[in-house]
Amino acid sequence: MSDLRDLAGRPVIIGGGVAGLMTALELAPEPVVLLSAAPLGSGASSALAQGGLAASVGLDDSPARHVADTLAAGDGLCDEAVVKRIVEAAPEAIEKLERLGVVFDRTPGGRLHLGLEAAHGRRRIVHAAGAATGSELMRALMAAVRVTPSITIVEGFEARRLVVEDGAIAGVLAEGRTEHVTLATASVVLATGGVGELFQDTTNPLGCFGQGLALAARAGAELADLEFVQFHPTALDGAQRPMPLISEAVRGEGAVLIDEAGRRFLADLPGAELATRDAVARGVFRHLARGHRVFIDARQCIGQAFASRFPAIEAFCREAGIDPEIQPIPVRPAAHYHMGGVAVDAEGRSSVFGLWACGEVASTGLHGANRLASNSLTEAVVTASWAAKSVGGATAGSRKIPAETTMPARSDPTLARNIVSHAMGILRDGDGLRNAAAAFRPLAAGSSAAADPAVVGLMMVVSALHRKESRGAHCRTDFPLRDVVARRSKVTLGSILETAAELDATPLARSA
Ligand code: SIN
Numbered sequence: 001m002s003d004l005r006d007l008a009g010r011p012v013i014i015g016g017g018v019a020g021l022m023t024a025l026e027l028a029p030e031p032v033v034l035l036s037a038a039p040l041g042s043g044a045s046s047a048l049a050q051g052g053l054a055a056s057v058g059l060d061d062s063p064a065r066h067v068a069d070t071l072a073a074g075d076g077l078c079d080e081a082v083v084k085r086i087v088e089a090a091p092e093a094i095e096k097l098e099r100l101g102v103v104f105d106r107t108p109g110g111r112l113h114l115g116l117e118a119a120h121g122r123r124r125i126v127h128a129a130g131a132a133t134g135s136e137l138m139r140a141l142m143a144a145v146r147v148t149p150s151i152t153i154v155e156g157f158e159a160r161r162l163v164v165e166d167g168a169i170a171g172v173l174a175e176g177r178t179e180h181v182t183l184a185t186a187s188v189v190l191a192t193g194g195v196g197e198l199f200q201d202t203t204n205p206l207g208c209f210g211q212g213l214a215l216a217a218r219a220g221a222e223l224a225d226l227e228f229v230q231f232h233p234t235a236l237d238g239a240q241r242p243m244p245l246i247s248e249a250v251r252g253e254g255a256v257l258i259d260e261a262g263r264r265f266l267a268d269l270p271g272a273e274l275a276t277r278d279a280v281a282r283g284v285f286r287h288l289a290r291g292h293r294v295f296i297d298a299r300q301c302i303g304q305a306f307a308s309r310f311p312a313i314e315a316f317c318r319e320a321g322i323d324p325e326i327q328p329i330p331v332r333p334a335a336h337y338h339m340g341g342v343a344v345d346a347e348g349r350s351s352v353f354g355l356w357a358c359g360e361v362a363s364t365g366l367h368g369a370n371r372l373a374s375n376s377l378t379e380a381v382v383t384a385s386w387a388a389k390s391v392g393g394a395t396a397g398s399r400k401i402p403a404e405t406t407m408p409a410r411s412d413p414t415l416a417r418n419i420v421s422h423a424m425g426i427l428r429d430g431d432g433l434r435n436a437a438a439a440f441r442p443l444a445a446g447s448s449a450a451a452d453p454a455v456v457g458l459m460m461v462v463s464a465l466h467r468k469e470s471r472g473a474h475c476r477t478d479f480p481l482r483d484v485v486a487r488r489s490k491v492t493l494g495s496i497l498e499t500a501a502e503l504d505a506t507p508l509a510r511s512a
Contacts, residue, residue, distance in 0.1 A: 004174075007033050007152060008184040011391050012172050014159045014212065015191035017044030018134070019359025019380040021141040023189050025100070026388030029150045033183065035174060037158035041142055043207050045193045045360065049134030050247040050312070051117055051374040052127030053097075053381070055090035058114050061122040063088045070375060073119045073276045074368020075472035076486035077225070082346070082365040086375075086382050093381040094126050101140035104128050116252035117373035119276040123252075125374045131247040132312045137377065157181070159211070162188060162219040162355065163402040169219070169354030171402040180407050187391050190216060190342060190350075190357040191384070195229065196242070197413050198420040198457060199335035203235050203245050209413040210456035212361035216342045217455055217493035222351040224363040224490050227464035227474050228339035230371050231426050233257075233281040234296055235334035236320060243334045244316045246296050248277070248373050253309065254301030257284065258328060259292040278370045278473045281333045285426045288332055295328030333426060337376060339367040339473065340463070343490060348387030356391055358383040365488070369472020409449045416440070416453035423461055429478045433465040434503060441500045455493065462496045462503075463489045 011027065013020050016036030024034045034040075041047060056066040066087045071078050094112070098104065104126050105113040115125035128136035145151050156176055163171035163182065172183045192212030196204025217223060234251070235243035251257075251273045256264050257280075266283045269275050275283075284294050298306055306324045307314040317324045341363035348356040348364075359380040366379050423436035440461065443454035469483040470476050 004154065004181045004183060010152070010185060011187035011189065012183055012185045013189045013191060014172070014215075015044070015193060015359065015361070016040045017046035017191060017193055017359060017380070018137050018141060018377060019046075019384050020189070020191035021138075021145050022381050022384035023191060023358060023388050024151045025141065025144055025148060026385045027150070027392055028148050030392055031150045031152070033185075034145065034151055034153045035157055035159055035172070036153065036155050037207060039155050040153060041138055043205050044138065045196070045204050045208060046134045046377070046380070047138045048203065048205065048242065048245070049137070049377055050131035050245050051249055052115060052125040052133040053090065053094060053378045054120065054124050054372065054374040055094050055126055055378060056087065056122070056124055057091050057094065057112055057126065058122055058124055061124050065121055066090070066124060069119060069121050070366070070372045071368070073370050073372040075370055076482070077368035077472065077488060079365025085346070086364070086366050086379055089382045090378045093378060097137065097140070097381065100144050102128065102137055103140075105130070115249045116274075117248040118251065118274045118280060119271070119372055125249065125252070127249070130310045130312065131249055133377070159215060160408055161405050162215050163405055164219050164352065165402060167353060169352060173405045173407065175407060175410070182402060182405065184402060186354050187394055188355050189348070189387055189391060190355070190361050191359045192361045194338040194360040195456060195460070196335045198417050198453065200417060200421045201235065201243060201332065201334040203232055203242050203334050203336045205242050209411065209416065209453045210338070211411065211452065212357070213341065213459065214452040214455045216350060216352070216355065216357065217459060219352050219355060220492065221355060222343040222490055222492055223459060224340055224343035224488055225463070226340035226460045226491065227467050227489060228367075228369050228472060229335055229424060229460075230277060230337040230339060230473050231281040231285075231333040232336035233277065233284045233333050234331040236316065237330040237332045238320055244313075245336075246313060246329055246331055247310065250296060250298055250302070250310060250313065253298070255296050255298035258295050258297045259287060265292070276370055277373060278475075282426055282475060284331070285333050293330060294332060295330050297328040298324050299326060299328070337371055339363070339369065339371055340460075346386065347390035348383055349390060354394070356387045358387045369474060408447060408451065411452045412449035413453035415443060415450040416457040420457045420460065424464060427475050427477050428464055429476060430465065433461045436461040437465065437500050437503055441504060444497070458500060459491060459493065459496045462499050463491055466499075
C-alpha cells in the first residue's frame with residue numbers, strides 16, 4: 001500500500017457520513033484523508049436520516065425557544081452552554097449547506113418549509129424531499145467532497161486501531177478487504193456514527209456497532225453518557241433491517257397512534273403522540289408488551305397527500321404491501337440514536353491529544369438524556385466546523401510511520417447484539433445489566449471477533465448499571481425515580497474494566 005503510506009502526516013477523518021464529509025470540507029484546502037469502511041454514501045446513518053435539521057428560522061421562533069425545547073427533552077442532562085452555541089449556529093449551518101448545493105424544501109412563497117416533530121414547540125425542521133433529508137445532504141456533500149482536491153477519499157478501509165505513542169495519536173491501523181496499512185498521522189477525527197447494530201431492532205445501517213467508541217476507548221479516551229440510547233417509537237414493523245422509519249414528521253402533520261381496535265392509546269399522555277420521544281417509545285413498547293399491535297394512522301390528516309408529502313416513506317410502505325393513504329402503518333420501537341459517545345470539549349477535542357470526534361460518535365452535551373428530534377444533523381454540521389478549526393490550528397507534523405500494531409480479528413457483533421438487545425432495551429433492570437456485564441467481560445478481554453463489540457457493550461451496560469435512576473431514555477424498572485441532582489457519566493475503558501472485575505468478584509452484591 002505504498003500510495004496510502006504516501007499520505008503520512010495528513011489529518012485522518014474516519015467516517016463518511018455528514019459529520020465526516022463536513023469536517024473534510026471545512027478543513028479544505030488543508031490536505032486530509034477521509035477514511036470510509038464502506039463505499040462513500042453507503043453504510044452511513046446520515047443517508048437514512050428522514051426528519052431534517054432543527055433550526056429556529058421560523059417567523060414565530062427564536063433560538064431561546066429552541067434552547068428551551070432541547071433542555072426540556074434532555075431531562076436535566078444537557079450542557080446548556082453547548083446547547084445555546086449549537087442552536088444559535090443552526091440557521092447559519094442551513095445557509096452553509098445551501099451554498100454547498102443542498103436543496104431544501106421551500107413553500108410556494110420561497111421560504112424554507114418547516115416541519116414539526118415531537119417536543120418542538122414550533123415548526124422548525126428544515127427538510128429535503130419530504131423526509132429524505134439525509135440522502136439529499138449526502139448527495140450534495142459527496143459531490144462537493146469529490147471535487148475538492150485537498151480531500152483524499154480512501155474507501156473500503158476500516159479503521160481498526162488508533163496508534164498512541166507518548167499519550168498522543170501517532171497513526172491509524174486500517175484494514176482493507178485483502179490488505180492493511182498503518183497511516184502515520186498526529187490528528188484523527190472520529191465521525192463513525194452510532195451503535196444501532198448492537199440491537200436486533202434498529203433503524204441504523206449494518207456496521208454501526210460503535211467501532212469509533214472502541215477505537216477511542218482502547219486509545220484511552222474518556223467517554224460520556226453511554227447508557228443513553230434513543231429508541232424511535234415508529235419503525236416499520238417487519239423483517240427488514242435496517243428498519244425503515246415512519247418519520248416523526250408524519251405525526252407532526254397530525255397522524256395518530258392507534259391499536260388493532262382503533263384506540264388512541266396515548267391520548268392521555270401529556271403531549272400525546274408528540275410527547276418527547278422517550279415517553280412515546282415507552283408507551284408504544286408497553287402497549288405492545290400487553291399483546292396489542294400498534295399502527296400510525298395518517299388516513300384522516302394526510303390521506304391523499306401522503307405520496308407527495310412523504311414520497312420515500314410511501315414507497316417503502318408500498319413495498320411492504322401497505323398503502324398509507326387508506327391503511328394504518330404497523331410500527332414498533334427500534335434503537336435509533338446514541339446520545340452517549342466520546343467526551344469532547346467545545347472544539348471537538350477528546351481527552352487524548354490529537355483525537356477529535358464529531359457527529360453521533362461524540363458526546364458534546366447537546367442531547368442530554370433524550371435527543372430532541374432533528375437536533376443531530378444540525379449538531380453534526382455545526383460541530384464539524386468546530387473540530388475542523390481546531391484540527392487546522394493544531395501543530396501538524398509529519399509523523400514517522402509508527403511501529404506496526406497487530407491487526408485484530410475482523411469484528412462480528414452477533415454475540416454482543418444478543419446481550420445488548422436483552423439488557424439495554426427500553427426498560428432495564430440491575431439483574432439484567434449485571435448478567436450482561438458478566439457475559440461481556442471475558443469477551444471484551446479476549447481477541448476474538450466479538451472483542452470490539454463487547455468492549456462497547458460492556459461500557460454501555462456498566463454505565464447503565466451505575467445510573468440508579470430513570471432519566472430520559474434510560475428507564476430502570478428497579479429505580480423508577482429521577483435523582484434530584486443530574487450528573488453526566490464519564491468513564492474510560494480502564495475504569496469500566498475495574499468495575500466489571502469488582503462486579504464479578506461480588507456476585508451476591510445485588511445492590512450494585
Ligand atoms: C424522524 O424523522 O422521525 C427522525 C428524526 C430524528 O431522528 O431526528
